[in-house]
Amino acid sequence: MELRQLQYFTAVAEELHFGRAAQRLHIVQSAVSQQVQRLERELGVLLFQRTSRTVVLTPEGRQLLPRALAVLAATDAFTAEARQLAEYGAARPLRLGTGSSLGSRLDVFLDAVAEQDTRLRVQFEKSGREERLRRVRDGRLDAAFVRGAAPQAGLRRLPLWEDRLLVVLPAVHPLAALDPLPLHRLRGLPLRLAPSARESGLSEAVGAACRAAGFEPESGRPNTSLAETLAELAAGEEAWTVLFAASSDLAITRRVACREPAGPPMLLPTGLAVRDDLEPGRLRLLEAACAAAASAIDHDR
Known part of the structure; x- marks a missing residue:
């Protein structure tokens, strides 16, 4: 069963007419009829009684209609919430820990971040190496610049x-x-x-x-x-x-x-320390930005 089949079913149930339902859905009538029939076969019940002039819901169709509407409403709510989370993720600053100056290479990294998401604001917090890593582990920082190649417990290092x-x-x-x-x-x-x-x-x-x-x-x-x-x-x-x-x-x-x-x-290698369980979207952005920055720096050498 597909969501579109439920959408077609509810549209026909509300219009009680396959043609008007097709116009409302902006598709051809034959597609609506085929998908409703397919849904009926998959469910094993007849949803509509059809004649050459009328379309009416069967008792089974009337009973299932509120369920179908509830599924579609839940899908809409899920989509809306996901979009809100995406907007919040873009609005929330990217919090980066830094220590000594990174010079012009910081510009290269920031350019790479902007290429991934122009809406993203970056905030810096300067502190010692161990404090930066602690703040990454406890979630106060999204990531931190670190020099040296030694791995850190609970963290992964994205090369720069x-x-x-x-x-x-x-x-x-x-x-x-x-x-x-x-x-x-x-x-x-x-x-x-x-x-x-x-x-x-x-x-x-x-x-x-x-x-x-x-x-x-x-x-x-x-x-x-x-x-x-x-x-x-x-x-x-x-x-x-x-x-x-x-x-x-x-x-x-x-x-x-x-x-x-x-x-x-x-x-002396420089990388970005991040948690493995960092928000997936933000982790993917940092991975892509680090790869782009590393490539740009190698190209300029």
Whole structure:
């Protein structure tokens, strides 16, 4: 049994005329007759008594008519409620957690979101990595930007892009003459990273690259700020740090050297953490936006 058969049945019952019912339904009369007959066969009861001049409901038809009307009313209510939910979903802002600046890549992601739904507003909430992830888990955020590839319990990670990292060291240091620079040559030279590097996944990415090169990096004094660390390296401090290749213009002094690591690039992935049980429509939107943003960034490289 199909809903349209119930629609045709109720239309004929109200008009008591197959022709007028067909006009009301904007279809040909033969289609109405065929579908009503099919419904009668499937139900095993005669709904109408037909003559060449009249159409009347049978006792079974009169008894079933209120049921058919109730089914159609419930279908209309279901459709209306679904549309309201869709409108609410579009009106409710997309709540995203963020930490450090994402630069121009945030524009790429927002463009990708707008391509999926121009009505959707985006709200940002800045906090530490663990707090962002907690807020995603408890539903206060729809998703959160996270760096690093480690999986999170109860969450999935939608890939976005990978940031290439450069080695930064004093220009007067003998290793500055090497470009690309074999990472194993940095063995024993203190590595300066900000205290937040562990939370951001930066220390994990650098550590993994160093271990792949055969050594464990030696921790130096923590960064108080990137600008201060670069200034101290420019003054000749025996140490090294890393910088995003996209931000290498921050090292605007001939006293420091930015060098590509030899071998595989040193990469820090960025993704979007979401719950597996996020509202399906919103999850599909984020999956599509992440895929489009990743593709756009790869194309621009």
